[in-house]
Amino acid sequence: MxxxxxxxxxxxxxxxxxxxxxxxxxxxxxxxxxxxxxxxxxxxxxxxxxxxxxKVEKQLFDVDIWSYEEVSCNLGRQSIKAVPFGYSSPGEIEGSILPLINPNLKRLESYKFSDKIVVYLNTMGFMSAMGGRGLSREDLIAKSEEKGATAFIEVTNKPGGVIERRNLKTSSSIPSVAVSLEDGHFLLRNQKDVTLTVVGQKKTVSGENIIAKxxxxxxxxxxxxxxxxxxxxxxxxxxxxxxxxxxxxxxxxxxxxxxxxxxxxxxxxxxxxxxxxxxxxxxxxxxxxxxxxxxxxxxxxxxxxxxxxxxxxxxxxxxxxxxxxxxxxxxxxxxxxxxxxxxxxxxxxxxxxxxxxxxxxxxxxxxxxxxxxxxxxxxxxxxxxxxxxxxxxxxxxxxxxxxxxxxxx
CATH class of the missing domain: 3.40.630.10 (Zn peptidases)
Known part of the structure; x- marks a missing residue:
């Protein structure tokens, strides 16, 4: 019992x-x-x-993942640590930045994305910043790409120089990375041309579930x-x-x-x-x-x-x-x-x-x-x-x- x-x-x-x-x-x-x-x-x-x-058994399955060999972000001579989102496309991009700080959903259409590297900072949470409707990270990347942006940089909303590593829910066709809160503020203050390089490849690896009964x-x-x-x-x-x-x-x-x-x-x-x-x-x-x-x-x-x-x-x-x-x-x-x-x-x-x-x-x-x-x-x-x-x-x-x-x- x-x-x-x-x-x-x-x-x-x-x-x-x-x-x-x-x-x-x-x-x-x-x-x-x-x-x-x-x-x-x-x-x-x-x-x-x-x-x-x-009773133990293994369950094998194929998983498509992205592996990144090189990631760099430079503003002039200043090197900034950047971490790619999983499922981000590779690429080498140079251009001026478009600051998106707590963008309002209604005003998003008025921004000029063409040939810009988006630098996105959200200090309010998606639901507040987007007028109560909410846009996911993937939605915002897709919107940036649709409007002609060449890359997407998200500023991590956590102090202390940390960069949270996350995978996108859907693949991105423009290089998409995260930088620390401190480096993000540096980018937004200076607003000079940025060079972003992401070198990586998609590959299939074996995943495993372990089942015990x-x-x-x-x-x-x-x-x-x-x-x-x-x-x-x-x-x-x-x-x-x-x-x-x-x-x-x-x-x-x-x-x-x-x-x-x-x-x-x-x-x-x-x-x-x-x-x-x-x-x-x-x-x-x-x-x-x-x-x-x-x-x-x-x-x-x-x-x-x-x-x-x-x-x-x-x-x-x-x-x-x-x-x-x-x-x-x-x-x-x-x-x-x-x-x-x-x-x-x-x-x-x-x-x-x-x-x-x-x-x-x-x-x-x-x-x-x-x-x-x-x-x-x-x-x-x-x-x-x-x-x-x-x-x-x-x-x-x-x-x-x-x-x-x-x-x-």
């Missing part, structure tokens, strides 16, 4: 949960899809699952997942060694039971940074039947504190989680909404109930070389993992969710 207090106590007593974060971020480091670090992370997950005597097979299947890959140069402690640690800890705790009233699949997702390719491939190839629940762990330890975020698209699960938070004093934010921009979105699109642990506000070091374990709270990781364990231990959720779904049908 599964005892909810014993599950929570087991997790809080764990001496190994944060060691997964240390190993992935410190011993392995950056885990870019197709890299040696990525392969080492796959082997680590496979070893951990095998040690728990779970409990031995018993029932109709009630729950999927637990976390991506293990990182942005370039980032050790990825916060994003997402913490999520992997939660996944492995729950695998340890629940593999100790000889029988469970549900089947569990623990999935280490690859290539999340490349359009959530691992989650899409897993759903395409492995979901023969609709699962009862998909739990996604994405950034499950907060720096300097214990409060994290839990989101769900299922109102019954929201109510149950709210009661557990009250009964056991879990220190989390809770919201009855789906989350976008994570692997969980792919399950949500399939009308699968989702439960997501995610940091609502990203720290400044996310997707940078400064994403290291010492910035994170071990108690926050245990707190987040405990609430996920409590949901799994509270078995009646599954049958009630089934009844709710049948009534809706």
């Amino acid at each position: 599964i005892s909810l207090p014993s599950i929570i106590g087991n997790i809080w007593a764990s001496s190994t949960i944060f060691s997964h974060v240390n190993h992935l971020a410190d011993s392995i480091g950056p885990r870019i899809t197709g890299s040696t670090g990525n392969t080492q992370a796959v082997s680590y997950l496979e070893d951990q699952f095998n040690n728990l005597e779970l 409990t031995k018993q097979s029932t109709e009630k299947k729950i999927i637990l997942n976390a991506h293990y890959d990182t942005a370039p140069e980032s050790p990825g402690a916060f994003d997402n060694a913490t999520g992997v640690a939660t996944l492995l800890e729950l695998a340890r705790v629940f593999s100790e039971f000889e029988t469970l009233p549900f089947s569990l699949e623990f999935v280490g997702l690859g290539a999340s940074k490349w359009h959530f390719s691992g989650a899409k491939k897993y759903i395409e190839k492995s979901l023969e039947q609709q699962p009862r629940l998909a739990m996604t762990f994405d950034n499950t330890a907060k720096p300097g504190g214990t409060r994290n975020g839990v989101l769900t698209n299922d109102m019954h699960l929201f109510g149950v989680t709210k009661k557990l938070v009250s009964d056991f004093g879990f220190d989390i934010n809770l919201a009855p909404i789906p989350i976008f921009g994570t692997d969980a979105t792919q399950f949500h699109k399939r009308n699968i109930p989702i439960f997501v642990i995610n940091q609502w506000k990203s720290p400044t070091f996310m997707n940078t070389p400064y994403d290291t374990p010492e910035k994170l709270s071990a108690d926050s990781l245990k707190n987040s993992t405990s609430i996920a364990g409590a949901i799994l231990a509270n078995i009646q959720n599954i049958s009630r969710m089934d009844k709710t779904r049948k009534n809706k049908a």
Whole structure:
């Protein structure tokens, strides 16, 4: 019989949960899809699952990524560090800049983009800056290209010289890069001709999902997942060694039971940074039947504190989680909404109930070389993992969710 207090106590007593974060971020480091670090992370997950005597299989798939050999940005003799967005086209561009500072959506049409290098700074957030409607980064790049701009430079809205490395959701046909907040202000102050060089190529590499299953097979299947890959140069402690640690800890705790009233699949997702390719491939190839629940762990330890975020698209699960938070004093934010921009979105699109642990506000070091374990709270990781364990231990959720779904049908 599964005892909810014993599950929570087991997790809080764990001496190994944060060691997964240390190993992935410190011993392995950056885990870019197709890299040696990525392969080492796959082997680590496979070893951990095998040690728990779970049934382990690999799922291979092709991923198109961009690899960049040279990136430079120069204003006169001043060299500025620039980081290309993944899926940015290469090119060598020279020209004058067009400053776009908190552009209003209505006024965007009046700007003269032709033959300009756009330097974009948004200090207000997309919804505010764009008149409440919102334009994504990809929309703004496409608009710049449509109007004749030759390149796109986004100023990172984070102080301290950091540049967050991100991939575009759609390919860009003009060179598109990010610079630090400080260098961006330098560009905007001087407004001289800029030379931007991006040398890179598109290539196909192998992505891998690691799937570990409990031995018993029932109709009630729950999927637990976390991506293990990182942005370039980032050790990825916060994003997402913490999520992997939660996944492995729950695998340890629940593999100790000889029988469970549900089947569990623990999935280490690859290539999340490349359009959530691992989650899409897993759903395409492995979901023969609709699962009862998909739990996604994405950034499950907060720096300097214990409060994290839990989101769900299922109102019954929201109510149950709210009661557990009250009964056991879990220190989390809770919201009855789906989350976008994570692997969980792919399950949500399939009308699968989702439960997501995610940091609502990203720290400044996310997707940078400064994403290291010492910035994170071990108690926050245990707190987040405990609430996920409590949901799994509270078995009646599954049958009630089934009844709710049948009534809706």
